[in-house]
Amino acid sequence: MPRPFIDRARAAIAHAFGFRQRDGMDARLNDEMRFHLEMATEQNLRAGMPADDARRAALLAFGGRDRWNEAARDEYRSRYLEELVRDVRYALRNLRRTPAFTAAVIATLALSVGATTSMFSVVNAVLLRRLPYPDPERIVVLCEHNLTNGKPCNSINPGNFLAWRAQSRSFASMGAFVDRPVSVAGGGREPIAAQARIATADVFSILGARTVAGRVFSADEDRPGGPDVMVISYRFWQQHFGGDPSIVGKPLLMQAYEYTVVGVAAPGFGLYEPVDLWIPARFAPTSASGRSLRAIARLRPNASLEQADREMKTMAARRAVDLPQVNTNWTALAMPLRENLVGGSQRALWVLLGAVGFLLVIACANVANLLLARAADRQREVAVRISLGASPARIVRQLLTESLVLSTVSAVIGLGIAVKGTRALVALVPSGMAVQSLDGVSVDWRVLLFTLAVAAITGIIFGVAPARQATRGDLQTTLKEGGRASAGSTRSHTRLRSALVVAEMSLALVLLAGAGLMTRSFAALEHVRLGFEPAHAWTGSVSLPRRRYASDTAIISFYQNLESRIAALPGVTAVGAISYLPLSGQRSASGFNVEGRAPAAPGQEPVGDMRAVTPGYFSAMGIRIRDGRALATTDGAATPSVAVVSETLARTFWPGESAVGHYLLYEWDKQERVQIVGVADDVHHDGADKSAFMEIYRPHTQFPYGNMTLVVRTSGDPTTYRQSIQRAIGDLDGNLPLADMRTMDSRVAESLGSTRLSAALFGLFGLLGLVLAAVGVYGVMSYAVQQRKHEIGVRMALGARPADVIRMIVRRGAELATIGIAIGTVGGLLLTRLMTRLLFGVAPHDATTFVAIAGLLAAVCLLATYLPGRRATKVDPLMVLRGE
Numbered sequence: 001m002p003r004p005f006i007d008r009a010r011a012a013i014a015h016a017f018g019f020r021q022r023d024g025m026d027a028r029l030n031d032e033m034r035f036h037l038e039m040a041t042e043q044n045l046r047a048g049m050p051a052d053d054a055r056r057a058a059l060l061a062f063g064g065r066d067r068w069n070e071a072a073r074d075e076y077r078s079r080y081l082e083e084l085v086r087d088v089r090y091a092l093r094n095l096r097r098t099p100a101f102t103a104a105v106i107a108t109l110a111l112s113v114g115a116t117t118s119m120f121s122v123v124n125a126v127l128l129r130r131l132p133y134p135d136p137e138r139i140v141v142l143c144e145h146n147l148t149n150g151k152p153c154n155s156i157n158p159g160n161f162l163a164w165r166a167q168s169r170s171f172a173s174m175g176a177f178v179d180r181p182v183s184v185a186g187g188g189r190e191p192i193a194a195q196a197r198i199a200t201a202d203v204f205s206i207l208g209a210r211t212v213a214g215r216v217f218s219a220d221e222d223r224p225g226g227p228d229v230m231v232i233s234y235r236f237w238q239q240h241f242g243g244d245p246s247i248v249g250k251p252l253l254m255q256a257y258e259y260t261v262v263g264v265a266a267p268g269f270g271l272y273e274p275v276d277l278w279i280p281a282r283f284a285p286t287s288a289s290g291r292s293l294r295a296i297a298r299l300r301p302n303a304s305l306e307q308a309d310r311e312m313k314t315m316a317a318r319r320a321v322d323l324p325q326v327n328t329n330w331t332a333l334a335m336p337l338r339e340n341l342v343g344g345s346q347r348a349l350w351v352l353l354g355a356v357g358f359l360l361v362i363a364c365a366n367v368a369n370l371l372l373a374r375a376a377d378r379q380r381e382v383a384v385r386i387s388l389g390a391s392p393a394r395i396v397r398q399l400l401t402e403s404l405v406l407s408t409v410s411a412v413i414g415l416g417i418a419v420k421g422t423r424a425l426v427a428l429v430p431s432g433m434a435v436q437s438l439d440g441v442s443v444d445w446r447v448l449l450f451t452l453a454v455a456a457i458t459g460i461i462f463g464v465a466p467a468r469q470a471t472r473g474d475l476q477t478t479l480k481e482g483g484r485a486s487a488g489s490t491r492s493h494t495r496l497r498s499a500l501v502v503a504e505m506s507l508a509l510v511l512l513a514g515a516g517l518m519t520r521s522f523a524a525l526e527h528v529r530l531g532f533e534p535a536h537a538w539t540g541s542v543s544l545p546r547r548r549y550a551s552d553t554a555i556i557s558f559y560q561n562l563e564s565r566i567a568a569l570p571g572v573t574a575v576g577a578i579s580y581l582p583l584s585g586q587r588s589a590s591g592f593n594v595e596g597r598a599p600a601a602p603g604q605e606p607v608g609d610m611r612a613v614t615p616g617y618f619s620a621m622g623i624r625i626r627d628g629r630a631l632a633t634t635d636g637a638a639t640p641s642v643a644v645v646s647e648t649l650a651r652t653f654w655p656g657e658s659a660v661g662h663y664l665l666y667e668w669d670k671q672e673r674v675q676i677v678g679v680a681d682d683v684h685h686d687g688a689d690k691s692a693f694m695e696i697y698r699p700h701t702q703f704p705y706g707n708m709t710l711v712v713r714t715s716g717d718p719t720t721y722r723q724s725i726q727r728a729i730g731d732l733d734g735n736l737p738l739a740d741m742r743t744m745d746s747r748v749a750e751s752l753g754s755t756r757l758s759a760a761l762f763g764l765f766g767l768l769g770l771v772l773a774a775v776g777v778y779g780v781m782s783y784a785v786q787q788r789k790h791e792i793g794v795r796m797a798l799g800a801r802p803a804d805v806i807r808m809i810v811r812r813g814a815e816l817a818t819i820g821i822a823i824g825t826v827g828g829l830l831l832t833r834l835m836t837r838l839l840f841g842v843a844p845h846d847a848t849t850f851v852a853i854a855g856l857l858a859a860v861c862l863l864a865t866y867l868p869g870r871r872a873t874k875v876d877p878l879m880v881l882r883g884e
Helices: 003-016 031-046 051-061 065-097 099-128 158-167 202-207 234-241 305-322 337-342 345-377 379-387 392-428 445-470 475-480 487-526 552-567 617-621 647-653 718-732 744-751 753-787 789-797 802-838 847-872 877-883
Strands: 139-146 171-185 192-199 211-214 229-232 251-254 257-265 277-280 294-299 330-336 537-543 572-578 589-594 607-613 625-628 642-646 663-667 671-680 695-699 707-714 739-743
Touching (some): 031 051, 065 099, 065 392, 099 337, 099 753, 139 158, 139 337, 158 171, 158 305, 171 202, 171 537, 171 739, 192 739, 202 294, 234 257, 305 330, 330 337, 345 445, 345 487, 345 802, 392 445, 487 802, 487 847, 537 718, 537 744, 552 707, 552 718, 617 707, 642 647, 647 671, 647 695, 671 695, 718 739, 744 753, 753 802, 753 847, 789 802, 802 847
Parallel strands (some): 192 277, 229 257, 607 695
Antiparallel strands (some): 139 330, 171 192, 171 251, 211 257, 251 257, 537 707, 537 739, 572 607, 572 707, 589 607, 589 663, 625 671, 642 695
């Protein structure tokens, strides 16, 4: 068979299979396959088969179709990669030719991508990342709930916990714990203030505890009469014992009791607040008073959360029958661990992520505006390329490649910004906002994937519209006009850019409205009177070991002597102590009745926060006594029981009359009958955004506590008194350390930290959105001035005044501002409802905020419009007309 016929057959088959004949294509088929194909094709041609059929039949007969398709795929991939590399190189060359444009786009996108990625890093760590425990989805938190006036997840009663653990069928294991401040000493070291977690052994198995040395304590060691053992945290081990592995097996003195260290927990192990050591709880079956424990449990493999929750409620109802004086009107519940850990920060994080997402969309709209302006300038280039044979799809792909290159470079820079920004963000987050989850904030695979997705999506979003606009012009008109866009194309560009500016302004208004609402909330919180004066007040905790201070008399005597020593220090104006300091997150409550009134049913009594205080506490904290008197040194153990109550309690039971002289009845180890001798200002114990509770202050001499927090008021800087106060304690007992030493100002600042952070982030996002919106308006109006230069020149030649030209330009900007503000106001009123739980003292639809934000945005946008208008008046009509 002549060679030309075989070549013709091969060419026909190549065409049939979608190939273009190229030099060297036969080299993709091995020699043996080529020989057999040629022979079979020649035979088929001699038999009278058409060339296409002859080649196809040969391929099918010798199984070469797969080989041929493989060669086709290789050819396609090779050609695609070559074109992609060519597109990227061409995009880089084009971007290098316009450094100002490229820098503006990359800076805009990098900042917005970096901010978005930083916020997502926190959301990822707190809400999305797997908790660091085995099968964390099967770990639940157990709570009790007072059906009348309790918080949804209250601490639990020890007796109830023991009953649940014995009766439950839904849980594989159940553990409980309570935290206490302690002092630790050993090996001739100075006493160390530490936080101890008194826990059952099940807590370790539920959380999958690991150790770097030794072991955790066992269930046998957790029984009454077991050996005194201790597990210390990795941080405590490193900080105070230098990571010495020989600490395992050695004794340490904790609260004057000797405990043997049996293990060192692995780094990062824990739950909720960080603790320094764990000791066995050894709850006895008689533990039935009070509610102080936190409990966790692990579900059985075949048990669901709903089933466990129903069982908890059933067991709670049974306990209410068995022990009505403690459990009447109480129920129990099971909730997922993550839900309990995240608490109220979940909504705040999602809202902030949504806000920074708005900022990213504004940035995309701004970049799209820049690309539209650039596309208009490149219309002649696009028209020439299309006239030379390039398809519109090929042009769109090239322009999209440029957009993706910009977004990719921006994402890489934004990722670097995100790493730094995430660290700064975590440093600003207050300690009460998902602390444990934030310890693990980092740029992991989810964050990287998120950044890549953001880069790809933003590249497509801001690149599609300019790319399509660039290929829609009339080729002949564009080429005839020497590169100036046609009128239709100009109008299309103008409409699209105006729409983008309206979108930017709308989103910016939503961001600014959120920022305004959060700022007003923060200001309202700062103006709430907390009931005490934090300035010049220093605080520190002391924990007395029960072994050395076994009697109430010894405890009372120690604090009386300590206060007298501190009060003698120069510059100290008042000193006192309290069992549970405001803003500490700790409290102790009890139900009570009012003498002379019908007692409430069990479980439905009013609840008051019980506080043991020394006589100087009210002066040291700056709490005013509104009626009666404060507690005095004469209120001793041998005198009648007295109390000072808060204004809320007095107003609730004796509205319009004095509460002084009335009696309260409650049970605390024994039946108590206390006379009210004074009424103090309400104190916001849980922060300015929480309502004041009814509080009952008892004299420390009648209601002794071993663990107390000192409050020292000074005439100067309170932080300078730390060593003097520590020496005063050392003079009385050299084995007692001071713990949690802070000023009240710092505690107040921390309580406002979550709102301050949200306000700061919203303000930052809103400011960036405002700047981007202003830049967008400026760009659109500058482009409009450039396009209408001839018209403006003609108008001025015919006698138009500069003011008329400015008015014409500003009017167009005002139209865009009005539309954007109107749409943004509607959107803001709808979306700010999601912030209801984050606000304090201001409604989500606050008219003052929206009017002020709308006015600010309008003023900025009009300024951005005025500047191009001023530049338009500089047009020389003679030069414009000559150019035409």
